[in-house]
Amino acid sequence: MTSGSAIGISTMRPCCRILCNYKSPSIFGFSPTKFSDSAIMGMLTRSGHHKSNHRHRYNTCDSQIVGYINMINPNRRDFSVSGSNLGLVRDFSTSVCVNIGSFRPRVASLIPHVASDFRNHSTSVDSHAHDTSFEKIYIQSGLNVKPLVIEKIETDQSKLEEVSEEECDVSNDNLDNLKDLSENKVRREVSELEKEAWKLLRDAVVTYCGNPVGTVAANDSADKQPLNYDQVFIRDFVPSALAFLLNGEGEIVKNFLLHTLQLQSWEKTVDCYSPGQGLMPASFKVRTVPLDGSNEAFEEVLDPDFGESAIGRVAPVDSGLWWIILLRAYGKLTGDYTLQDRVDVQTGIRLILKLCLTDGFDMFPSLLVTDGSCMIDRRMGIHGHPLEIQALFYSALRCSREMLIVNDATKSLVAAVSNRLSALCFHMREYYWVDMKKINEIYRYKTEEYSTDAVNKFNIYPEQIPSWLVDWISEDGGYFIGNVQPAHMDFRFFTLGNLWAIVSSLGTTRQNQSILNLIEAKWDDIVAQMPLKICYPALEGEEWRIITGCDPKNTPWSYHNGGSWPTLLWQFTLACMKMGRPDLAQKAVDSAGKRLSVDRWPEYYDTRNGRFIGKQSRLMQTWTIAGFLTSKMLLENPEKASSLFWEEDFELLQNCVCMLSKASRRKCSRFASRSQFLV
Numbered sequence: 001m002t003s004g005s006a007i008g009i010s011t012m013r014p015c016c017r018i019l020c021n022y023k024s025p026s027i028f029g030f031s032p033t034k035f036s037d038s039a040i041m042g043m044l045t046r047s048g049h050h051k052s053n054h055r056h057r058y059n060t061c062d063s064q065i066v067g068y069i070n071m072i073n074p075n076r077r078d079f080s081v082s083g084s085n086l087g088l089v090r091d092f093s094t095s096v097c098v099n100i101g102s103f104r105p106r107v108a109s110l111i112p113h114v115a116s117d118f119r120n121h122s123t124s125v126d127s128h129a130h131d132t133s134f135e136k137i138y139i140q141s142g143l144n145v146k147p148l149v150i151e152k153i154e155t156d157q158s159k160l161e162e163v164s165e166e167e168c169d170v171s172n173d174n175l176d177n178l179k180d181l182s183e184n185k186v187r188r189e190v191s192e193l194e195k196e197a198w199k200l201l202r203d204a205v206v207t208y209c210g211n212p213v214g215t216v217a218a219n220d221s222a223d224k225q226p227l228n229y230d231q232v233f234i235r236d237f238v239p240s241a242l243a244f245l246l247n248g249e250g251e252i253v254k255n256f257l258l259h260t261l262q263l264q265s266w267e268k269t270v271d272c273y274s275p276g277q278g279l280m281p282a283s284f285k286v287r288t289v290p291l292d293g294s295n296e297a298f299e300e301v302l303d304p305d306f307g308e309s310a311i312g313r314v315a316p317v318d319s320g321l322w323w324i325i326l327l328r329a330y331g332k333l334t335g336d337y338t339l340q341d342r343v344d345v346q347t348g349i350r351l352i353l354k355l356c357l358t359d360g361f362d363m364f365p366s367l368l369v370t371d372g373s374c375m376i377d378r379r380m381g382i383h384g385h386p387l388e389i390q391a392l393f394y395s396a397l398r399c400s401r402e403m404l405i406v407n408d409a410t411k412s413l414v415a416a417v418s419n420r421l422s423a424l425c426f427h428m429r430e431y432y433w434v435d436m437k438k439i440n441e442i443y444r445y446k447t448e449e450y451s452t453d454a455v456n457k458f459n460i461y462p463e464q465i466p467s468w469l470v471d472w473i474s475e476d477g478g479y480f481i482g483n484v485q486p487a488h489m490d491f492r493f494f495t496l497g498n499l500w501a502i503v504s505s506l507g508t509t510r511q512n513q514s515i516l517n518l519i520e521a522k523w524d525d526i527v528a529q530m531p532l533k534i535c536y537p538a539l540e541g542e543e544w545r546i547i548t549g550c551d552p553k554n555t556p557w558s559y560h561n562g563g564s565w566p567t568l569l570w571q572f573t574l575a576c577m578k579m580g581r582p583d584l585a586q587k588a589v590d591s592a593g594k595r596l597s598v599d600r601w602p603e604y605y606d607t608r609n610g611r612f613i614g615k616q617s618r619l620m621q622t623w624t625i626a627g628f629l630t631s632k633m634l635l636e637n638p639e640k641a642s643s644l645f646w647e648e649d650f651e652l653l654q655n656c657v658c659m660l661s662k663a664s665r666r667k668c669s670r671f672a673s674r675s676q677f678l679v
């Protein structure tokens, strides 16, 4: 990366200015010719920046997070201009600091486009209210409460609410357990271990123009080759952010959210190609560069990496999803919802959604991505529809559904989000889930089925069931497999995706419970001596050679290939707390606590049992430190933890049932005969 490809955010301080990179004639990634709305053109004219044609420009702004018009309309439902599809038009009379990049009018064409995708899909639950084709759908809790049986989908909304209430009781039970647990605890002193972790976390903080904006990935002064570990990674910052938020420190998180939002506008190119505008960078670095034309003056600039420098040049699909998830968490934990209501922030959400919801060749609601587009950012055979991305996508959609301001301009997008949630949830529950029963079913699959009512829709050959799985899966356990493609199921257990399936309620209550049952039963394989394995089992021999491309970093039981990543601890804690099993999380946190500091907070561990510090593991890895602290604080604050996970949303379920029933019953034969969807 060069400083020429950097963006700086200006402040009042002379040393910190905006270094804008845009190409003529486009400004911040959009070309004026791509939109026609005169209002926006007018605004650009008024802002006086549109004529500028320099490769770099500086812009002086307010000392706060700047570059956007910080106009917050207290009326959540009324921020955009009605009668316009734009939904982006801002009140320029209140402009404080105008950064041309913040207009992002490309979105002008987004909403109608997305809306059109769903034009033919009813978004209304009521429209299917009289459909009785899905009688006898069983909704059963997995938490030892009496099974609920719905004889049919009622037309009456109150009936649905009855179910929701009963199901909610189940989760409230969980919450009560957690409360009891915390009430019995006398708030203890912060241990020496935590004090050390806090110090290290604070040492990892990166400032920009004097303000904290994130944490570096690793902060080991002895490391002579930090590569890009001295950058702020979006995904790595999430546990840091939660630690700060749970500790009552919101500023760094707010700064991070707003600065990364600005980076989203960055015009990025890989060779001659520009990826979508909503893409969030994998990471960014604060650089100090000479001020143009001066040898003495310097300024700080933010330099993002969208994958153009990353090993393998992979697009960080998860970054935008994590950004949305963190934005919601910020609101929940600080009570400050004005941030998510800001016009620029709303636009940022929409741009990310646009990238995710745009039509492609997809036949399924799951997101199609390249290998290495998430935490596993090297080739590991997870291209296609990897679980991790689907679970984060589902979570981000649920967050967006809560945060998007509904008005005329956004209602079709909101409907699209709801439809996708319903379809994705059905798809994952139905096709990714395996347990003893399902594996037995696959074992007896007929193949080469042609027709819409095939049972073996993906034409999976039973011989694909790996031998390790047959003995491994526990009687009461189950999990979402890593990937589903034509004639291919990736049966590996991927931890992050399964944990987020629990946290976001992508799985049913029973499925979520079964995942934890499996982890408990297979503790030595999944948690072992250092929580938790990134995936199980490792690829070995020929498989390793072909699938990883002979990657020496991803040798069996190392790094992404079955290595143990302590950062997964906080997500495990959250999932356990949601399911009323804080004891499991506590056990894992205790065992990690015995080694992390002694081992100098490694990034990952190697070997089947997670006994050795990873071959190429960084030390003083920030998300290891922050993940540990966050786990501790979540366990102590069950109520706060509960604001970070979701319960089943029955409206989404009903929406899906309605969509399925609208299609011909024959097409949903699996569903009609035996569905896991609601069980």
Ligand code: GLC
Binding pocket: 217, 229, 233, 235, 236, 374, 375, 376, 377, 378
């Ligand atoms: C490695 C990990 C990635 C992480 C980065 C920074 O590349 O695979 O998930 O974000 O390091 O810690």
